[in-house]
Amino acid sequence: MAFDTQKINWPGTRAILMVHGIGDASTGNSGAFPGETLRAALGAQAATTAIYTLNYDFINDWMNLKTNLQAGIKALKGALRTQFGDSGTDAVIAEYAGDVLWPVLSADIRFAVRDAYLAQLQQIQLDRERAAFAKGDNPLKYGITIVAHSLGCFHTYEVLAASASEATHRLRPASDRVTYNSVVMMASPLKLIRTIAEKIQGFIPDVANVATIAAPLAIPEEVRRSRSQRCTDHFISVTGSHDPVGGHLMGIKLPWAYMSLSGQESIVVKQDGLDLTSTQSTATALAAAFAPGGPAINDPHSWTAYVASQSVLLQGGVVV
Amino acid sequence: MSHHHHAARCAAPLLASWLWIAGAAMAQVSVSQPDAELLARAERFTVGDYCRVARSVLASAPIMTRLEADSVIVRVSSATICDPLLSSFSLRALFGGTHAPLAAVARLHPQGTAESRTRVFDAMSEFRSTVQSPEMIDTVAKFLGADTNLMLIRVTSTVQSLLTTAARDGALERLARYERKLGPTSARLNGLEVLLNYGAQRWVPAFRAHPLRGPSPLEVVASYTPGYVTSAAGRVQPVSAAEFGLRRYLFGPKFGQSGWRGLIQPSYWSAGVVAASDRNGALVGPWEGRTRAGGFLSWGSLKVAYVPHRRGAFLITRQFQAIPFVF
Numbered sequence: 001m002a003f004d005t006q007k008i009n010w011p012g013t014r015a016i017l018m019v020h021g022i023g024d025a026s027t028g029n030s031g032a033f034p035g036e037t038l039r040a041a042l043g044a045q046a047a048t049t050a051i052y053t054l055n056y057d058f059i060n061d062w063m064n065l066k067t068n069l070q071a072g073i074k075a076l077k078g079a080l081r082t083q084f085g086d087s088g089t090d091a092v093i094a095e096y097a098g099d100v101l102w103p104v105l106s107a108d109i110r111f112a113v114r115d116a117y118l119a120q121l122q123q124i125q126l127d128r129e130r131a132a133f134a135k136g137d138n139p140l141k142y143g144i145t146i147v148a149h150s151l152g153c154f155h156t157y158e159v160l161a162a163s164a165s166e167a168t169h170r171l172r173p174a175s176d177r178v179t180y181n182s183v184v185m186m187a188s189p190l191k192l193i194r195t196i197a198e199k200i201q202g203f204i205p206d207v208a209n210v211a212t213i214a215a216p217l218a219i220p221e222e223v224r225r226s227r228s229q230r231c232t233d234h235f236i237s238v239t240g241s242h243d244p245v246g247g248h249l250m251g252i253k254l255p256w257a258y259m260s261l262s263g264q265e266s267i268v269v270k271q272d273g274l275d276l277t278s279t280q281s282t283a284t285a286l287a288a289a290f291a292p293g294g295p296a297i298n299d300p301h302s303w304t305a306y307v308a309s310q311s312v313l314l315q316g317g318v319v320v
Numbered sequence: 321m322s323h324h325h326h327a328a329r330c331a332a333p334l335l336a337s338w339l340w341i342a343g344a345a346m347a348q349v350s351v352s353q354p355d356a357e358l359l360a361r362a363e364r365f366t367v368g369d370y371c372r373v374a375r376s377v378l379a380s381a382p383i384m385t386r387l388e389a390d391s392v393i394v395r396v397s398s399a400t401i402c403d404p405l406l407s408s409f410s411l412r413a414l415f416g417g418t419h420a421p422l423a424a425v426a427r428l429h430p431q432g433t434a435e436s437r438t439r440v441f442d443a444m445s446e447f448r449s450t451v452q453s454p455e456m457i458d459t460v461a462k463f464l465g466a467d468t469n470l471m472l473i474r475v476t477s478t479v480q481s482l483l484t485t486a487a488r489d490g491a492l493e494r495l496a497r498y499e500r501k502l503g504p505t506s507a508r509l510n511g512l513e514v515l516l517n518y519g520a521q522r523w524v525p526a527f528r529a530h531p532l533r534g535p536s537p538l539e540v541v542a543s544y545t546p547g548y549v550t551s552a553a554g555r556v557q558p559v560s561a562a563e564f565g566l567r568r569y570l571f572g573p574k575f576g577q578s579g580w581r582g583l584i585q586p587s588y589w590s591a592g593v594v595a596a597s598d599r600n601g602a603l604v605g606p607w608e609g610r611t612r613a614g615g616f617l618s619w620g621s622l623k624v625a626y627v628p629h630r631r632g633a634f635l636i637t638r639q640f641q642a643i644p645f646v647f
Contacts, residue, residue, distance in 0.1 A: 027528045062502040067514045107529040112498035115491040122488035170487040205522045
């Protein structure tokens with residue numbers, strides 16, 4: 001079935017786009033998005049916030065039908081284990097890197113997800129303008145926030161970088177005046193992907209069009225008339241102290257896997273209560289995150305838990 | 321600047337085609353639908369309306385002072401927007417969505433029309449991004465007056481939305497092409513084809529997807545096909561063959577059908593060389609006995625091959641995988 005964008009009549013002056021990662025992220029509930037948790041976190045603001053969701057599982061489904069995608073991911077994990085060694089913390093992360101790295105190896109998947117994402121961002125701009133027009137307001141005074149999780153952070157970064165540099169998309173921060181109130185990256189594997197991709201760069205198709213690898217990681221911006229304009233004033237990283245995908249293992253930050261961009265606002269959620277005291281228990285808890293049925297209660301990568309922990313941030317408040 | 325102009329040149333035909341399609345559909349859709357509402361607005365506002373708000377900005381000394389060096393951009397872009405030959409065009413007509421007023425057409429040299437439009441279109445983007453910058457937005461609202469500022473917001477945002485709509489439809493069109501090549505009506509690949517196509521995308525530009533043009537229509541075919549049949553000695557006999565060639569996806573809007581319509585308007589066609597044993601039979605290796613070579617041609621899932629010098633030279637089959645991802 002052909003993809004179409006989600007169109008919403010904005011009930012207020014704010015919208016949030018939730019960008020999915022991989023697996024079922026909704027702990028304890030059916031559905032792939034922790035929508036109820038987000039509404040609870042927003043409190044009274046939920047009624048006046050347009051909540052969009054973007055899930056690109058349909059593109060994964062295409063690839064599953066056309067090629068044996070799962071076998072490819074398994075082979076990739078095997079190759080990464082060889083690269084990192086079979087023991088220690090790096091090996092644990094390498095196991096999950098396979099789940100988030102595969103889009104880098106397929107230009108078709110990467111660009112297809114990018115186009116679905118771009119179309120949705122463009123639709124949000126149109127919905128915003130329509131809502132503001134109806135009320136006699138300036139659409140540029142209406143705010144948009146992006147909340148991405150896991151692999152969704154990679155696609156978000158790629159799309160924001162493409163938006164900032166490519167006129168055709170009509171989403172440039174300065175020339176088109178498209179900026180976001182905040183971009184919240186929850187458990188971002190961006191640095192993890194970049195580090196590993198650098199090791200296998202020769203195998204990556206069209207590296208020049210992978211922003212995560214092609215240039216140093218930085219908040220996407222447009223330079224117009226010698227002035228730079230970032231896509232957002234609040235590029236926020238939220239990750240857990242025990243989430244390997246977000247660059248932490250058993251409370252220790254792993255610099256090679258932790259996303260740290262200049263100008264980024266960083267939040268590390270304490271996850272000591274999850275009782276993850278070994279690489280084995282971490283692996284067991286994480287395994288459910290990438291499988292059908294959703295994450296376990298003590299999963300350090302759970303999107304539900306991240307959203308629940310950040311109600312002040314999601315209500316548009318300050319980063320604490 | 322040249323990059324900007326190039327993008328504008330690319331966007332103009334896209335806009336024109338989108339507006340034509342959307343316009344044709346308007347009679348069938350309710351104006352409550354988002355795109356129809358935008359089109360109706362774009363029909364109502366004229367280039368002259370845009371010019372009037374631009375002149376209001378120029379006439380405001382506090383705004384022009386606050387703009388500092390950027391006041392030059394506003395002056396230059398306003399001069400372009402206020403082309404008297406285009407002032408009676410609706411914003412929709414400006415982008416080619418409807419017929420331009422006859423009086424204006426008569427005054428314009430036919431070859432100059434598209435260029436004039438592109439120039440105005442660029443100027444409108446420059447004007448909006450300058451006067452609606454975070455530094456200027458409140459100043460403009462304060463000194464322009466409520467009514468004129470509202471008109472400025474409405475006219476500039478309508479143009480921006482027309483551009484955004486064309487960009488969105490461009491992204492959806494590319495995505496539809498990816499679905500044609502990767503989705504349910506595409507050909508399934510075996511393990512060898514996955515590797516060969518990965519290699520082709522990595523090292524051969526013609527096979528590479530492009531961020532603005534979408535997927536390459538080409539795909540490498542390298543398969544073992546046990547499902548051919550031929551007629552020999554008065555009866556139908558199975559034949560197995562190896563195929564090497566190219567598949568080309570059909571991205572036109574009429575193609576990509578499934579079911580019986582897919583026989584007429586499929587997602588792809590393919591051609592190449594085929595090798596088969598001179599012996600007929602299911603699962604007979606192409607290299608068993610004497611190998612004969614010929615050619616194959618497919619139209620969607622229907623495939624015919626001609627292999628001379630064997631019992632049953634004409635082969636026919638339907639594209640399928642007997643064992644998923646293997647053959």
